[in-house]
Amino acid sequence: MESNNGTTIIVMSGDLDKVFAAFTIAIGAAAAGKETNMYFTFWGLKAIQKGNLTGKSLFGRMMGLLNRGGINRIGPSRFNFGGIGRWMFKAMMKKHKVTQLEELRKTAIDLGVKLYPCEMSLKVMEISREALIDEVGATCGVAAMLEMSDRSKQTLFI
Amino acid sequence: MESNNGTTIIVMSGDLDKVFAAFTIAIGAAAAGKETNMYFTFWGLKAIQKGNLTGKSLFGRMMGLLNRGGINRIGPSRFNFGGIGRWMFKAMMKKHKVTQLEELRKTAIDLGVKLYPCEMSLKVMEISREALIDEVGATCGVAAMLEMSDRSKQTLFI
């Protein structure tokens, strides 16, 4: 599937709405037959964790405090007053039959979207590879990400 | 105006400074003769609404509460202490004769920049097509946006 027409999405944000947008674009790209790679770094790692993010460092534990329960607990970048924002966002998505985030991630994977965790972020945040969902690819650094991006028509930083 | 040298800007943010940057880049691209498309999604829809954003859902109404009066009421992503940030930002722009956001949008349209609302966002936020300014193009999805992007030299996610 090597090409010059791929799509690369760097996901640094851990906000529900932005992660949602990232997966939606990735699915659209994969559905159009494009080689599609997502590179998760910093807060974006929340989107590919198994359950509760279990970084063992102080930083990681704070992140865990604010983010219990994995992808279903991610809040939107606005209106997250005590979780109301997330609840409302998800309620509306449900009402409108918009696919929920976890299903969205599954759809992306099924369509062949590749998910890569940023090596340095894992190290700095003290998150083990085992804390991530099984479907993610090998951890990789900026050089590998840029190679994917060089094969892409569009590279987004989200 | 089909080309391989266009500019595509995905505007997800509704923050004054980011919307300002998006239009500024779009104007620069259009002035350079590039096919320029802006795709407004989620909070970015505020930038192409007629007046007060009138989503009828709870979500939409909350968004309306925080954003009365359309594009002139958008606040910057920082320093928006009770509206002071917006006032200050606009005062400084005026003092320095930097074009205000509404004029900026008009200039973009006059230069041929195309504005597209994201179909799914309109649906999820329960915003009707009529709530948007008349100049916007047909609502479109990710697939159509990616086609524009494939004709582009740069695709920005703002």
Add this chain to the structure above:
Amino acid sequence: MESNNGTTIIVMSGDLDKVFAAFTIAIGAAAAGKETNMYFTFWGLKAIQKGNLTGKSLFGRMMGLLNRGGINRIGPSRFNFGGIGRWMFKAMMKKHKVTQLEELRKTAIDLGVKLYPCEMSLKVMEISREALIDEVGATCGVAAMLEMSDRSKQTLFI
């Protein structure tokens, strides 16, 4: 070093984590032999200031209040409770021997990454060219930035 394989990074954010990501990607690109240009606009200008950002306007002074002491005082976009976030972030980076932001910037410059300040942002924020570090290139506008971007394989908006 003119090419069609460059990397252009527009840095609008002044958040520690995002500036950190921007320099990390720039270094990776330059190390891979790519023409790498960074264009600093709005809050991003903090990353190329000499010491304390000394905008003389109300806006600039507020920015200075929130950002005393230059690049070492930039806070991350999350967890910046009274500076704790920044301290923690830097402590973790140190513990993990991740290069600090100022060294990161130096490495980028040594590798040939070019840093350009946005002309309009300097004007609006009333920041003089002298307030920026000596290594930055000539101030330039959107047109010049787009020309760099047209020579690039990827243009990121951070």
